[in-house]
Each structure stands twice: as structure tokens, then as C-alpha cells.
Amino acid sequence: MARLRKAARIWGNPKAREIGERVLFKSDLGLFAIDPPAMFGRTAPVEIEIGAGKGEFIIERAAEFPERDFIAVELSGTITRVLAVRCGRAELDNLRVVRMDARTLVNLMLRDASVSAFHIYFPDPWPKERHVKHRLFTPTLAASLYRTLEPNAISFVATDVRQYAGEIFRTMEVAGFVRAVDPVPGAERTGFARKYVAAGKPVYSASFRKPGGVIST
Ligand SMILES: C[S@@+](CC[C@H](N)C(=O)[O-])C[C@H]1O[C@@H](n2cnc3c(N)ncnc32)[C@H](O)[C@@H]1O
Numbered sequence: 001m002a003r004l005r006k007a008a009r010i011w012g013n014p015k016a017r018e019i020g021e022r023v024l025f026k027s028d029l030g031l032f033a034i035d036p037p038a039m040f041g042r043t044a045p046v047e048i049e050i051g052a053g054k055g056e057f058i059i060e061r062a063a064e065f066p067e068r069d070f071i072a073v074e075l076s077g078t079i080t081r082v083l084a085v086r087c088g089r090a091e092l093d094n095l096r097v098v099r100m101d102a103r104t105l106v107n108l109m110l111r112d113a114s115v116s117a118f119h120i121y122f123p124d125p126w127p128k129e130r131h132v133k134h135r136l137f138t139p140t141l142a143a144s145l146y147r148t149l150e151p152n153a154i155s156f157v158a159t160d161v162r163q164y165a166g167e168i169f170r171t172m173e174v175a176g177f178v179r180a181v182d183p184v185p186g187a188e189r190t191g192f193a194r195k196y197v198a199a200g201k202p203v204y205s206a207s208f209r210k211p212g213g214v215i216s217t
Pocket of ligand 1: 050051053054073074075076102120122123124136
């Protein structure tokens, strides 16, 4: 309820709303594809965070790498409003917010080999057996992550749920990804990560490389 009230308050403020709308990509225009070069007005490596929450990680990362473009995808309308205002206030030309089910985006709307990195941190674990079908990670999603990543690019994953981590890691390997040694940039830096780290709770993270291409040094 507090979150709903906060989102309503933020969006009810015309100045904040205008700031949020500047970075919020309108996905309700009958679009069938997301075209990052058209979105950003340039061709640059593209990183996507799925389930970006309030954007703690992606705002920092976009500021850190101005030569890359970043898309924060969030399903919840309430959270997206807070996310968009925070991203807009950061005044970064290389950051946009898309409100959408990331499964639609990744499965249907992105071109093959067009993404430089996916960041997927603390996806909802849906712990009850009858809700498992709502989980983000499925063989279909893993196959789509693989299809849309450039050769040699990486999906970064973290979760606080050990059993879900095991399932995600297996699903990624079955899809053709190779477990990589690259540090997972969001494992300690998202909103949820910060809470878990502060509470001393374990975080299970891994990076998965799509084989192929030449590894740059
Ligand atoms: C547990 S929160 C983690 C938020 C953030 N990644 C973090 O670590 O602080 C999961 C987020 O994923 C979003 N989400 C869940 N299913 C999604 C989907 N299918 N597409 C996009 N976002 C989704 C939720 O609305 C929520 O904001």
C-alpha cells in the first residue's frame, strides 16, 4: 500500500511525471520490435536489466558506462513509475525504461545477436508449488536470452533462493550457455541485493557466456 501511495504521489506531481515520461518508452503503439538504435539515436552496445525494480543498479551502471546504452524492463506499473522518475532524474542519455513483461520483450521483440549483456537480479521466486508456473526462468526464456545475445556476451544472474539458483543455472547451461568467471556486477548493488547483503544473507550469483566470437582482452 505504501508503495502504491508513493507511486501515485510521484506520478501525480506534474514535474516528476514529465521527467519520468522523458525516459519511459511507449510500448503500446502496436510495436512488434524494440530497436535500440532508434530508441537511443545511435548504435552502441546494449545492456538490458530484466525486472529492474527501482533502478538502483542500472542507474549506477548507465552512469559508469556512457558509451553503452541501457534498457530497464519492469512489469509492474507501480514500480515502473517510480523507476522512470528515478531514471529521468539521473539525466542520462543512455538509459530508457520499458514497461513490459520481459518474456514478451526477449522472446518476441529483440533481434538475434543484438544485446551485449542481460542483468537478471532477484527474479521473484514464487516459492509455492502452485505458483512455480509464474517464474521468469524457463527453457523458453533461456533460449531467447541465448538467441538475442551477441556471441561471447553474458547473462548475469543473482538470486537469494538456493534451490531456484540451481534450477536457473541448469536451465542456462541446457540452453547452451557456458558458466563464466566474470564477476556479477549487480550481485551486491541492486536494491534487493543491498538488503540481503546488509542482513548477512547469502546471494547465489553466476555469469553465463554465449560461446562464439573472439574474447577481447
Ligand atoms: C524481487 S524484485 C527485484 C528487483 C531488482 N532486480 C532488485 O534486485 O532490486 C523482482 C522485480 O521483477 C519484476 N518482474 C517480475 N516479473 C517480471 C517480468 N515478467 N518482466 C519484467 N519484470 C518483472 C517485479 O515487478 C519486480 O520489480
